[in-house]
Structures are given as C-alpha cells and as structure tokens.
Amino acid sequence: MDSNKKLFLIMIFISMLFNLTACSYSFNGASVPPHIKTIGIPLLQDKSGSGEFDLGNNLTTLLTQKFIDDNTLRVSDRLKSDSILEGTIVSLTDAAAVVSGGQTNTAVATRRITITIHVVYKDMVKKQTLLENNFTNYSDYSSSGSVDITAGRKAAISKALTLISEDIVLGVVSNW
Numbered sequence: 001m002d003s004n005k006k007l008f009l010i011m012i013f014i015s016m017l018f019n020l021t022a023c024s025y026s027f028n029g030a031s032v033p034p035h036i037k038t039i040g041i042p043l044l045q046d047k048s049g050s051g052e053f054d055l056g057n058n059l060t061t062l063l064t065q066k067f068i069d070d071n072t073l074r075v076s077d078r079l080k081s082d083s084i085l086e087g088t089i090v091s092l093t094d095a096a097a098v099v100s101g102g103q104t105n106t107a108v109a110t111r112r113i114t115i116t117i118h119v120v121y122k123d124m125v126k127k128q129t130l131l132e133n134n135f136t137n138y139s140d141y142s143s144s145g146s147v148d149i150t151a152g153r154k155a156a157i158s159k160a161l162t163l164i165s166e167d168i169v170l171g172v173v174s175n176w
Contacts, residue, residue, distance in 0.1 A: 032072055032173055035125055039067060039172075040078030041085050044117070050092035052157065059089065059117070062165040072173040082125050085172065090116045090134065094153065097140050107144055113156040114138040117164055121172050131171055137163040 041064050046056040063085065067075050078084060091114075098110035114136060121131035139159035141152035 033123065033126075033130075036082040036123060037074060038076035038081040039073040039083045039085055040076055040081030040124075041067070042078050044087040044089060046089045048089045048092040048115075052092060055089055055092070055157075055161075058158070059087070059161050059165065062161055063087075063168060066165045066169045070169050070173060082123070083130070084122045084124055085119065085168070086122070087117050087119045087168070090118050092116075092157070100144070109142065109144040110140050111143045111153070111156075112138050112140050113153065113160050115157070115160045115164060117168070119168055119171070133171060135164050135167045135171065137167060139163070 041060060044056045044060045044063070046052070048055065064075055067073055073083070093112075093114045095112055095114070096108040096110075097112035098108070100107060100109040115138070116134055116136040118134050119131065120129060122128070123130050137160050139156040141149075141156040143149050143152070
C-alpha cells in the first residue's frame, strides 16, 4: 500500500473517531430532576420596607412569565405542583451611584436601585429543598437635570426585577 493511501485511511479513521466522540458528547444545562414537571409560584412577599406599591405582585408576574417563556417547567397551581418556588423581597435600596460637580456644587447624577430576593425552591414530590439562595441585582437611573426622576426610578426598579427574575429562573433550571 502506498503512503498516500495509508495517509488517506489514517485521516478517515481519525475523522470517524472524532465524529464518534463528538456524537457521544452532549451538554444538557438543565438540572431539574426528571420527576419534576411543574412549578407553583405563590405570591412573593415584600419585606423590604421600601413602600413600593405592588413590588411582590410585579416580581411574581415576571417570574411566572419567565418560567412560561423558558418552557423547562410548566407553571401550575401551587397545590398540584411537583415543585414550589417561594420568595421574599428582602431589600430595596436607592443610593447615589455617580456624583458630579466641582468643589462648591456637587450633585448626584445617577442613582442605583439594588434589590435582593431570598428564594427557596422545593421539590414537593421528595419533600426536599433544591435551592435556597439570595439573588441580588441592580439598575441605575439618572437623577440630574430635567429628567423625570419618578419615572426613572420606576424603570430602574422594573429592570432590576427583570434581571433578578432571569437569574432566579437560571438558578432553578440550571442550578447555578
């Protein structure tokens, strides 16, 4: 057998070996136990003391929609679900993030909303806690010039809640 044929056969062999190895490898980021198909999401409690109206309802609605969009678990009634996601809004802070100005005239140009949620994810079939964690995220808003500070604050709260809800879904379905 000449060297070209040997080289060709070796290349085919390596290619087949590579393809077999590649086919046998699969990555599944989901870590939801196979017996869990549904999730119940009761109203999240707001114990932040922030005075923000409907914070718990807004986060519950966001989480429910994120789980529906993710489609790993079917959102179901709490009493009939394989798993339950309970949560408490622990804190909402509004603090200066960027201060601008000179020696005599300083002002807060940007403020930061930071929200922390304590989450407990329970397997109701096997009666065990699968995840217990605090999730924190933030969003900034402008507080200088002729901006509507109230609207900016509301938008920052909404953005922070959206980011946290995405983190929570990822934490539940991927166990990160």
